[in-house]
Amino acid sequence: MISSNIRSFALLLLVAVGSTVYPDRSFAADVKPFRITMVVFRGCEEACMGFKSYFSERKIPVEIEVLDAKTNSQVLPQFVKQVKANKPDLLVTWGTTVSLAMLGTVENVDPAKHVTDIPALFMIASTPVGSGLVKSLNAPGRNVTGTLYVLPVDTQLQVARLYLPFKRIGYVFNTTENNSKVVKNELEIAQSKFDFQLVSVNVPLNPEGKPDASSLPHLVDELAKKKVDLIYFAPDTFLLLNRNVITKEAVKQNLPVLAVSEPVVLESDALFGVVNRYTTVGQLTASKAEMILVKKIQPQNIPVVAPPGFSLIVNMRVAKELKLYPPIRVVKIAETVN
Amino acid sequence: MLQKLKIISVGLGLIIFLLGMLSVLQFFRFQNLLFEVVSSRVEVPAEALKRDIERSLATGLTLQTNAQLSVMLEEVVQKNSIVFSIQIKDLLSNSNEPLWFAGKLPGPSKCLDDASSAKDQGAAKLCDTPVFTQRWPIVDPIGKSVAQLVFISDKSEVLKLAADARKELARLLGIFCAASIAILFPLLFYLLISLDKIISAARSVILGKQLDQSVLAHSELCQLAQNVQDVKKSTLTLQQPSAST
């Protein structure tokens, strides 16, 4: 009897010691990881990587499922059904196209077609208010919030003015993308304020109703013939995918390109732009996710903000090619690359 | 003699005090001016930086979101060896932490906190370095101060200059004090001999001795002494008739 008591006691002691020696395992075993579904448009790029790294650096247990549309918006309704079935703790959408397809707009949301009952975050959406994703930046108005990654058009134009004078701004308009429409509207409004004329050329559609990428060089030529001083490169997914074509042609035509997103300046031949690093955007979005998942703050109570880290970037290689060097005043406040 | 020495020492002390006070006042005013002139050198990069920051602000890039600011601050610190650190402090927030910072150490206010835990002895040593702290407002396009640009720069060079000036001043002061004593002592001594003579003359009058009328006419003290003598005489005269009766 004594020996059995001793055995029980020893077992208990072992369990107790074991539980203190291996705290992580027992903690990890107790805490369920948060389930996040991220829907991206063109693979897990820098923003997506930044998002993931935020959680791993802070050792926050998450399971992130990435659904990649591979630039095909036709698959997005399928992703809606998948998300509704899986019921993750949080839905993250990449880009305006994906966000609108998955979440609808404030005015026009259909629980049958959109995800409405899961808290959602968007990132790399150019104009969340303009596109209807949120009511306002300070008060999203529903259980959707997100992060900004571009600055307002006015700011972009102010910066452009610092660099070079312009009277005519060229704009390649993709009629199929909402971002393009919103930015075009904003540019049209800014014409009187900044005393310039917007010269817009529409991207023709192919028989499938999609924008025709082969027409892009010709469109740039057209803008050059119309004697624009500068091309404004909209935060448009189609244009982003074809950024090399557009910017190379622009350089050929001796036209500077003002970009609003990082890859166009850093990887292509845009002359300059005020951009933010996508990684930073991803990390800011992840911090919002932490607020929702860990701190249990409702998305409608989280304002849409821009990450710190905008830089005026000047591509010096392009500047040399165009012989459009930045003024000294700009050199002093800009980051130069290449 | 004691009186003479007392008066002379007060006179000399007064001159030394005067020269000393003059030196101290002059030195501190000069030192302030020197600090002002030297610290105005920091204004060169500071005003340029302030202008650049305000220009960025005018384009719509807020201080909080402009990542280039960190680089700009770092460049200024690198190019100006006299500058230890630069910070941009947000005036609109309650936090004491700077928005952006560049430089060798956080600034004098944090020196005490960091010095005790600093592993790098260089950082702790730098905390003891005397510094200039200068501030400029960062003003937004509508004229409102939104931040403060704070420069911490090296003061040790100018303190050395001031110390040299102080040494030279002390030397001059010593020379002048010695010279004043050398000139004043005999002069005062000679003058006070006359005072001695007047006092002795007045004393002798009080004690009943007769004095030359010309001396009496030209000496207030002797006249007063004579008055004393007169009052004494009249008092005695009054007392004598009453004594006789």
Next chain:
Amino acid sequence: MTKIDTKSFERKLARRTSLVLLLVGLCSSLLLTFLMLSNFEKILLPQVLLKGNVIANAVRTTVADSIKLGIPYDALVGMDDYLSDTLLDNPEIEFIQVKSLDGKEYSLYRDGNKQNRSNGEILEEIAADEELPGVTIGLRATYAQEKLQIMFGDAVVALFVALLFGFEIILFFAVLWVLRPKDTWVAMINGLKMGLPQRSLPQALTGPLSELIILTQQGFKPSTKSESQGNLHQASKDWHEPQAYDVRIVLFLFVLSEEMLRAFFPIYVQDIALTRTLITVDVDIALPIMAYMLFAGLGTLFGGAVIARLGLRNTFKWSVLISTLGLGGMAFATTVPEVIALRTICAIGYAVATVSCQVYMMQTARNDAETTRGLATFVAAITAASLCGAPIGAVVAEVLGLYTAMLFAAGMAGLSWFFFQGLKMPSAANEAQPQSNNTSSKLKDFGELLKNRQVLIILLCDIAAGKLMLGGLLFYVTPILLISFQFSQTSIGQFFMLYYLPLIFGNMLIARVNPGPHLKIRIMIAGALLTGSGALLLYWFNSAAALAAAIMCIGLGQSMVLTMSTSVILSITRAELPHISTPNTLALARSFERVGGVLGAGIVAIFSLSFNYREAAVGLGICVLVLCLGNLGLVLRSTVNKQASLQK
């Protein structure tokens, strides 16, 4: 008293001794100043010119950065804008030139045109090399001169402060060793002549004359025991009759302790306010100053009542005590409310102490001439302390630190008590001093004074009017105008000297003359007119010279007004309102001074809403002149009285 013989041996000796001390002091001071300045110039000038080098390096580095980025030197964009920015940021440079070895040049001159260089610039050059261009900066020659001028100006201020302080010390010893013993001796002789019984000698009797006084005392020792017993009850009284000059050093030290704070008080409050802000930092700095002014005014008003209740000695003792506590307490203050409370205490102490000193001086005066001299002494002591206070306070704060400087000031205030406590109080029996020591009778006294038309005219049109100019033009507008004239902060202190200098010298002259009652009124009115009219110069001349002239007019005018106005008010009160005490009269006069000072700033602030500051100053001058018109009533009355007295 004996007839004063200006050619007496003593006078000659005093003159020679003063001359020797003055010459040696002045010459050594001037020579020392000159040598110091030469030395300072050698150190300062290279530092001043170094700025050109810093600017040149900054420009070159910016150009180098652009070239490193791949921008060809010939293709630099926006150089004009950049050079324009640099000129704007650095007002001391006249031109910038950037030139490469092959001659390509970017340059900009301050007036915007590319002109030939004039000879008025100091050049700072960095030579070009194969990689980088050369930079030439033209520093304005007057830039260095301006710094040197500031240095010289500072030297003049320091010299003047040192001489003034030394003068006060000389006066103290002159009083201690010469004036007091001599007057004691004269009082003794006169007393003995009149058959007054023996009195003791004052405790603080020192100096070369003490031996003669003791001899005199011994010569009149009572011959019988009964005489000596009979004189016992008189032994506590001494021969020395209090004079106005007795309290000069006390007043000087006390006011100095308060004036020292002017140099560093705003910084001290700012430090506390930044750590624990009450409202906003700017408001927190203003609050203690406002509290001080308010309670100083109230303390002045009720100072007379306190004196009547406690007596002069106790009043001064308590006021020094609370001032010392207030000043010392500020060394330990950590919050703004604490500072406000302590400044309130200081204000009350300061107000009551200065009223006590003024009452002391007035009560020692036996005739009109002594009243005038006493008032002049009062003004002189306060002015000297005001002038010396800020420069000395700045140095003390720099050497000892802000908080220890507060303790130093407290010690200074306490030191004034040390000099006061040995003084004999003037006998109240010299004039019938009514003991109006309750608030209602005090207010009744004020009411009666204000109902007297002559008194009211003097209070409003002379005393308050003068202080309007002081508070409005000197303390408010002058710093603003000087900054607009491109003067530095240091120059403001130097400009204030232009007020104090004429005030001191004018006051000295006033002390020496003894005008009759009618002439006093005329001098007072002339002073008031001069005070106001100086500001009119700013209407025609928008320059620092006109401002300087206006300030000097205020100084000179006030030297004529301050002493004369109080003297005239006291004469009127004694003649027409004998039941009103001197303390109450003085308290009311000083209250009007304070009100005038505050209103002056307020009037300028109101004018500045519609006009610029220069015009506001002119407007203030016009207001003062209009107020001075009220003196017509006084002049007429005075003329009628004069004619009446002539007819008699």
